[in-house]
Every structure is written in C-alpha cells, then in structure tokens.
Amino acid sequence: MRRAVAAGLAGVGAMALGLLGPGLSSPALAAAAAATATADWRAPDPQNVLVVDTDKGRVLVEMVPEAAPAHVERLRALARAGFYDGRTFFRVIDRFMAQTGDPKDTGEGGSDKPDLKGEFTWRRGTDSGFVAFAHPMGADLGFVGPMPAVSQGWDYASMTADHKVAAWGTYCPGVLGMARDEGPDTANSQFFLMRQAYPSLDKRYTAFGRVIFGLDVVRAIKTGEPVAAPQDRMLKVRVLADIPAGERPRIEVLDPRGAAFAALAAKARAARGADFSVCDIEVPVRVK
Numbered sequence: 110m111r112r113a114v115a116a117g118l119a120g121v122g123a124m125a126l127g128l129l130g131p132g133l134s135s136p137a138l139a140a141a142a143a144a145t146a147t148a149d150w151r152a153p154d155p156q157n158v159l160v161v162d163t164d165k166g167r168v169l170v171e172m173v174p175e176a177a178p179a180h181v182e183r184l185r186a187l188a189r190a191g192f193y194d195g196r197t198f199f200r201v202i203d204r205f206m207a208q209t210g211d212p213k214d215t216g217e218g219g220s221d222k223p224d225l226k227g228e229f230t231w232r233r234g235t236d237s238g239f240v241a242f243a244h245p246m247g248a249d250l251g252f253v254g255p256m257p258a259v260s261q262g263w264d265y266a267s268m269t270a271d272h273k274v275a276a277w278g279t280y281c282p283g284v285l286g287m288a289r290d291e292g293p294d295t296a297n298s299q300f301f302l303m304r305q306a307y308p309s310l311d312k313r314y315t316a317f318g319r320v321i322f323g324l325d326v327v328r329a330i331k332t333g334e335p336v337a338a339p340q341d342r343m344l345k346v347r348v349l350a351d352i353p354a355g356e357r358p359r360i361e362v363l364d365p366r367g368a369a370f371a372a373l374a375a376k377a378r379a380a381r382g383a384d385f386s387v388c389d390i391e392v393p394v395r396v397k
Contacts, residue, residue: 148367149363149364149367149368149369149370150361150362150363150364150367150395151361151362151363151364152359152360152361152362153171153254153255153321153349153360153362155348155349155350155357156185156348156349156350157171157172157173157174157181157185157318158170158171158172158321158348158349158350158360159172159184159185159188159318159346159347159348159349160346160347160348160349160352160358161193161323161343161345161346162343162344162345162346163198163326163330163341163342163343163344164341164342164344165326165329165330165341166323166325166326166329167322167323167326167358168302168320168322168323168324168326168327169320169321169322169323169349169358169360169396170285170302170318170319170320170321171254171255171256171318171319171321171362172184172185172285172317172318173253173254173255173256173278173317173318173319174317175231175237175238175239175253175254176228176231176253176256176258176276176277176278176315176316176317176318177228177231177287177315177316177317178228179225179226179228180225180228180287180296180315180317181317181318183222183225183297183298184300185348186222187210187220187222187298188346188347188348189348189351192212192220192298193209193210193343193346194343194344194345194346195342195343195344196209196210196211196212196214196342196343197209197214197336197340197341197342197343198330198331198336198340198341198342198343199211199214199215199216199335199336199340200216200333200334200335200336201304201330201331201332201333201334201336201341202304202332202334203304203332204304204305205303205304205305205307206286206301206302206303206304206307207301207302207304207327207330208288208299208300208301209299209300209301209342209343210288210298210299210300211298211299212298214340215335216288216299216335218298219297219298219299220297220298222297222298223297224294224295224296224297225287225294225296225297225315226293226294227289227293227294227296227315228315228317229277229293229312229313229314229315230275230276230277230312231275231276231277232271232273232274232275232276233260233261233263233273233274233275233276234266234271234272234273235272237253237276238253238254239251239252239253239258239260239276240252240253240365240366240370241260241263242365242371242374242375242378242387242390243374243378243385243387244262247261247262247264247265248260248261248262249261249262249263250386250387251365251387252365252370252387252390252392253276253278253365254319254362254365255318255319255321255362255392255394256278256284256316256317256318256319257278257279257281257284257319257387257388257390258276258277258278258279258387259276259277259279259311259387260274260275260276260277261274261275261276262274277311277312277316278311278315278316278317279308279311279316279387279388280303280306280307280308280309280310280311280314280316281303281306281308281319281386281387281388282303282304282305282306282324282388283302283303283319283320283321283324283327284302284303284316284318284319284320285300285301285302285303285316285317285318285319285320286300286301286302286303286310286314286315286316286317287299287300287301287314287315287317288300288301288314289314289315296315302320302327304327304328306386306388321360321362321392321394322358322360322394322396358396358397359396359397360394360395360396361394361395361396362392362393362394362395363392363393363394365392370392373390373391373393374390377389377390377391
C-alpha cells in the first residue's frame with residue numbers, strides 16, 4: 110500500500126493508554142489542574158494548531174515545528190488550501206492508528222507538492238524546547254510542547270561537533286505522524302493519529318505533533334484495513350489562526366516547563382516505578 114504507516118502490524122499489543130483525551134483525563138486531574146497557577150498554562154501558537162472537524166466530532170492537533178519544520182509547513186499549507194476537507198480515514202487499526210489525508214481515499218495518492226525529506230530526528234541544543242523528566246540508560250525522556258520525546262542524554266552534547274544531541278518524537282497515544290512509502294523521503298500529504306502507543310515507529314516515521322483535544326474522537330473512528338464504506342471523514346480542517354477570533358476555541362495546555370507539570374511527571378514516575386514510560390505522563394488541557 111502506498112504511504113502505509115508500516116507493514117506487518119497484526120497483533121498490536123495494548124500499551125500505555127489515555128493521554129491527552131477530550132480535555133482533562135479524570136475528575137481528580139481536572140480539580141488539580143483548575144487550582145494550578147495561571148503561569149503554569151500556555152496558549153499554543155494558533156499558527157501551529159489544526160482544528161479538525163470530523164463526522165465523529167472535533168479534534169485539535171498541536172504541531173511542533175522544532176521536531177519537523179517542513180512537515181508542519183506542509184500540513185499548514187494543505188489545510189489552508191482546503192486539501193483535507195472531505196478526506197476519509199481509509200486505514201484505521203484499533204489499537205494502533207487512524208490514517209487519512211489521501212485525495213484518493215485509498216492510500217495510493219498524495220498532493221501535487223514534492224515529497225518531503227524525512228525529519229525523523231532533530232538536533233537538541235541549549236535553546237531547545239525539550240524538557241526532560243527522566244534519564245534512563247543514557248537517554249532523556251521528556252516533552253517538546255505537548256509531544257512526548259526522547260533524546261540522547263545531554264552529557265553527550267560535550268562530545269559532538271555542534272554541541273547538540275539527537276532527539277525524536279515518540280509514538281504515544283495522540284501523536285501525529287506522517288505516512289510514507291518504503292523510501293525514507295516519500296512523505297507527501299497522508300498523516301496518521303495514534304490511537305494507542307507504538308514506539309517501534311520511533312525514528313522511522315516523522316513525529317511532529319499531538320492531539321490535544323479529541324483523542325476519544327480519534328478512537329471512535331470506524332476501523333478497517335481498508336475501512337469498509339462508508340468511511341468516517343474529516344469534514345473541514347483549518348489552522349486555528351485562520352478562524353475568526355470570536356469563533357476560535359480557547360485552548361490552554363499545561364506547560365512542561367512549569368512546576369505543576371514537573372509534579373505530575375514525578376507522580377507518574379513514582380506510580381510506575383521501573384515500568385515508567387513518558388507515555389505515562391498525562392498532559393492536562395483546557396478548551397473553551
């Protein structure tokens with residue numbers, strides 16, 4: 110299949126669940142978040158938020174330019190051109206992902222724009238937005254904005270020519286990834302949203318954002334490989350900045366650079382112990 114996410118994915122196992130659902134993930138978390146100081150919350154850049162209205166409900170996706178600037182610009186440009194309006198979710202695997210963005214709605218097509226070079230990793234420097242919360246075996250686990258990420262341990266920076274280390278998005282639930290052919294530089298317009306975690310995609314498919322609202326919607330999309338007719342679809346896809354101010358959803362995400370987020374991360378680490386994964390850190394979101 111053209112621009113397939115991966116081959117041989119039968120038997121995907123259950124992994125970490127429930128990150129970045131439709132707002133705050135539990136009443137207890139909601140109460141804690143409501144009491145959090147305003148300074149701990151951030152408003153995402155409206156140029157980097159996609160408002161995806163589907164026949165199952167609304168999904169908000171925050172893109173992360175630091176991770177993959179060319180991929181962010183491609184989705185932004187295609188959304189503004191109306192390219193994604195009406196496109197179906199043609200390949201949806203229950204405990205894996207939902208794929209869309211093909212004008213043929215089959216997995217065989219793409220836009221008239223040139224294919225993208227893979228942006229599977231990026232260089233993390235001192236000015237990076239990467240915030241680390243754990244350091245297992247020479248690696249750093251953390252977040253860039255809403256997206257969970259992994260990097261080489263920062264100590265390695267002193268040994269590299271550019272004094273930076275490699276970093277990459279990790280495929281937790283809700284992460285936005287770009288589909289491609291077998292070649293590494295063949296991504297074009299098709300993308301996928303993770304329904305569950307699948308870290309074996311790390312560094313093989315460009316990860317460049319995260320669902321910050323509506324993960325329940327993503328998980329409600331009709332499944333199939335391919336999906337039988339009628340397929341669920343994206344009715345309209347817009348960049349948040351292009352929506353009139355009075356109609357825009359107001360979004361706040363708990364900032365990984367703040368004390369409240371650090372406390373959440375510490376709690377998740379304590380609860381999971383040796384089994385801790387960055388996917389275990391729940392990220393509170395407020396949408397009005």
